[in-house]
Amino acid sequence: MPIAEPVAFEVRNLAPRIGSEIVMDVKTLLSGACSAQIRALLEERGVVAIRGLNLTDDQQIAFTKTIGTIVEEKAFKITMDPRENPVAEYIKGAFYWHIDGTMGNVPIFASLMSSRKLSDTGGQTEFSNTYAAYDDLPEAEKVALEELKVVHMFEVAQRYVQPEPSHELLKSWQTFQPNILPLVWTHRSGRKSLVLGSTASHVEGMDLREGWALLTRLRDYATQPQFVYRHEWTLGDLVIWDNTGTMHRALAYAMDSGRMMHRTTLAGEESFT
Structure with a gap:
């Protein structure tokens, strides 16, 4: 053809x-x-x-x-x-x-x-x-973020919709196992992007509240009008x-x-x- x-x-x-x-x-x-x-x-x-x-x-x-x-x-x-x-x-x-x-x-x-x-x-x-958001970060912050891993959970995203699930519903959500992903994704092209969103639960190895604050700040940053x-x-x-x-x-x-x-x-x- x-x-x-x-x-x-x-x-x-x-x-x-x-x-x-x-x-x-x-x-x-x-x-x-x-x-x-x-x-x-x-x-x-x-x-x-x-x-x-x-x-x-x-x-x-x-x-x-x-x-x-x-x-x-x-x-x-x-x-x-x-x-x-x-x-x-x-x-x-x-x-x-x-x-x-x-x-x-x-x-x-x-x-x-x-x-x-x-x-x-x-x-x-x-x-x-999320490529442009990463690109615009200060160089020192890029280096720090590239060391971090984030735990993603299906149940965290579903709590946005139903903050008080029944135990039965929660258990159905928990059939999806947590997944640990890099906060900064290095693509095969060499470009880098932020991995964020509603499934992001916490930063591995970081104080829970400190990690929540970081993830929330980065979400707010990456969703500014310029991006x-x-x-x-x-x-x-x-x-x-x-x-x-x-x-x-x-x-x-x-x-x-x-x-x-x-x-x-x-x-x-x-x-x-």
Whole structure:
């Protein structure tokens, strides 16, 4: 099968340190002619948005496969409607800053999400560039942070949503074993990023309260406006984000709004350690 020739397309940066929007039609997107360029832009900018594509599930799956290895050939429904999503209660954790996959050693590389139904208010998605946040730290702090390990726990993230779980519910959360990850992830490219988010429980070997203060300070620091892009969804948008170099969260919206996103994911390609 002949390889399509790369074609030029329009790129507009959405925020100084993160996010780019490209202009492209569905036919060009699915041809694969721009896939290498889109992937390079994703790795450089963290987030790539394409407005108003209105992809079908089959089209989204086909495009996903052009930029990496798809995890599963299925588009998952992201909604708070339990009739459409049996794990709706679990995904309420999406309202808090997080990186997907911190309970394992090889997180997914990227996610692709398309908007199928919007809420009347709220429901934006925010992304924080954890590469840029690390880069801007003072050199002395970089050196100190690179020595630290953080214990991540699924139950810590779930307590954001249900701070007083039943014992039975807590035990179900605790089926996920704690995972110890570096606070600073040194990628195979040589770039470095901060590993933070709602699963971060405490800093290994540090006084508990001191560690909480550090993790909270770094989260606040990494989510300052200069590192963040907020996507205001319109119907049919496709947004791709590099899960290995960003955190993300959804902003609040009415649980009965019917907001619906369809998501595909790209398999991880490198481990945290």
